[in-house]
Amino acid sequence: MVLGHPWRSHGEKRTIVWSHEPSAEILQFLKDMQDAIRYALQVAYRNTIGNGGAVPSPIQLRREIRDWFYSRYNYARHHVNPVCRAAVAMLRSYKKNHDGELRIPEVKRLATRIDGELFKIIGDQLRVTLQPGNYAWLAINKRDKHYEAYSTGRPSELLLTDRNACLTFTVSEDEYKPLGRRLLASDLNFRSVDMTVATRTKARLTDVRSESLGMIVQIQNDFSRRRMMLQRHIKNPQKRQKKLSEMKGRQKNRIKDALHKLSTKMVRENPDTTFVFENLRGIRKAGDGKNRRFRFYLNRWPYRMFQSFVDYKSSDITKYVNPRGTSSECPVCGGKVEHPTWAVSRCRKCGVDYDRNRLASLAILCRGLCLCGQPFAVSADASWHHMRSEYLYTGGAPDNAARAGWTDAASASNGDVGYENTRS
Numbered sequence: 001m002v003l004g005h006p007w008r009s010h011g012e013k014r015t016i017v018w019s020h021e022p023s024a025e026i027l028q029f030l031k032d033m034q035d036a037i038r039y040a041l042q043v044a045y046r047n048t049i050g051n052g053g054a055v056p057s058p059i060q061l062r063r064e065i066r067d068w069f070y071s072r073y074n075y076a077r078h079h080v081n082p083v084c085r086a087a088v089a090m091l092r093s094y095k096k097n098h099d100g101e102l103r104i105p106e107v108k109r110l111a112t113r114i115d116g117e118l119f120k121i122i123g124d125q126l127r128v129t130l131q132p133g134n135y136a137w138l139a140i141n142k143r144d145k146h147y148e149a150y151s152t153g154r155p156s157e158l159l160l161t162d163r164n165a166c167l168t169f170t171v172s173e174d175e176y177k178p179l180g181r182r183l184l185a186s187d188l189n190f191r192s193v194d195m196t197v198a199t200r201t202k203a204r205l206t207d208v209r210s211e212s213l214g215m216i217v218q219i220q221n222d223f224s225r226r227r228m229m230l231q232r233h234i235k236n237p238q239k240r241q242k243k244l245s246e247m248k249g250r251q252k253n254r255i256k257d258a259l260h261k262l263s264t265k266m267v268r269e270n271p272d273t274t275f276v277f278e279n280l281r282g283i284r285k286a287g288d289g290k291n292r293r294f295r296f297y298l299n300r301w302p303y304r305m306f307q308s309f310v311d312y313k314s315s316d317i318t319k320y321v322n323p324r325g326t327s328s329e330c331p332v333c334g335g336k337v338e339h340p341t342w343a344v345s346r347c348r349k350c351g352v353d354y355d356r357n358r359l360a361s362l363a364i365l366c367r368g369l370c371l372c373g374q375p376f377a378v379s380a381d382a383s384w385h386h387m388r389s390e391y392l393y394t395g396g397a398p399d400n401a402a403r404a405g406w407t408d409a410a411s412a413s414n415g416d417v418g419y420e421n422t423r424s
């Protein structure tokens with residue numbers, strides 16, 4: 001099967017297949033999509049050649065062909081997405097199967113995928129949206145012996161050919177995902193992901209490290225600069241608004257891309273690991289000032305997205321802990337810590353300055369271990385004494401400078417958002 005969505009193809013999908021006789025309308029739709037895939041392949045091929053052999057991403061390809069698609073076809077705009085994914089997947093697999101040689105592969109099959117937003121199960125029928133308000137109907141084979149079990153999941157994709165219909169459900173297997181042998185707790189910050197790793201049984205710290213989020217800060221800064229240029233140079237308010245919202249969409253896509261890469265890397269580098277994150281959902285209910293909460297709501301989406309990517313990609317269960325006070329308590333003595341500057345957590349009782357973000361990851365880890373029935377007393381543990389220096393504040397670049405970029409761009413509001421207020 002060449003049509004696919006790499007990060008989605010986890011073992012959580014269940015598909016039922018049945019044969020069908022397509023109506024004239026659906027047949028025409030399939031032919032149109034076949035033509036569209038052919039066209040998309042040509043564009044993707046040209047791009048690949050022009051770009052030194054790098055096949056474009058579906059998102060890049062969509063940018064190139066969507067105007068063509070919208071002007072040529074009257075179909076719902078969403079249908080352009082599977083076309084792009086199919087073309088990219090075909091080109092990639094051709095390249096892979098021919099030792100990197102590139103040609104435009106033939107599109108022989110009449111087949112197209114339809115994303116979950118564009119079909120709905122109504123009774124015994126599948127309702128497929130061709131144009132907004134115009135539907136094609138297909139009978140579902142509910143006698144399939146798996147239908148009852150699978151259909152408890154979310155219908156996520158439909159593959160239509162001129163002979164078969166394949167309906168895919170995403171079944172949540174969370175309860176079946178095992179606990180990893182290790183626990184990796186992440187504190188997500190503006191410039192970095194800070195991590196503490198421990199073995200789960202016989203809790204012992206094994207690693208502490210930070211991964212840069214520099215590329216995301218850069219994307220944000222980049223776009224905020226471009227936005228300023230736009231605001232200065234386009235006088236017509238409607239046109240400016242249009243350009244701004246287009247830009248916002250592109251920015252979101254680029255961040256999503258970067259988060260995908262990072263989360264894939266993290267999951268690959270840490271097999272047999274349960275990831276522990278702060279539960280950002282709970283933060284909404286926290287009784288902070290309205291304004292502050294509202295701002296945080298706007299700004300947290302990259303974090304939430306990152307968490308859900310890791311959760312989805314990991315084959316072990318992911319745990320979420322209460323975020324309150326993860327950077328206000330000393331994990332060694334339990335005393336309150338101060339923050340003379342943003343990056344420092346100072347415990348007067350212990351008389352040390354810790355790296356705030358790394359220390360927060362340790363606090364998250366402790367809560368994660370607790371959730372797994374392995375309470376962890378930091379001060380009493382030998383591994384802590386071994387690792388302790390990794391948590392000390394070394395006067396590296398504080399987080400402050402990066403904050404404006406991250407917040408501003410994510411929310412398109414004015415910078416100056418007291419992120420630190422939202423988590424202590």
Ligand SMILES: [Zn+2]
Nearest residue numbers: 330333347350
């Ligand atoms: Zn202390």
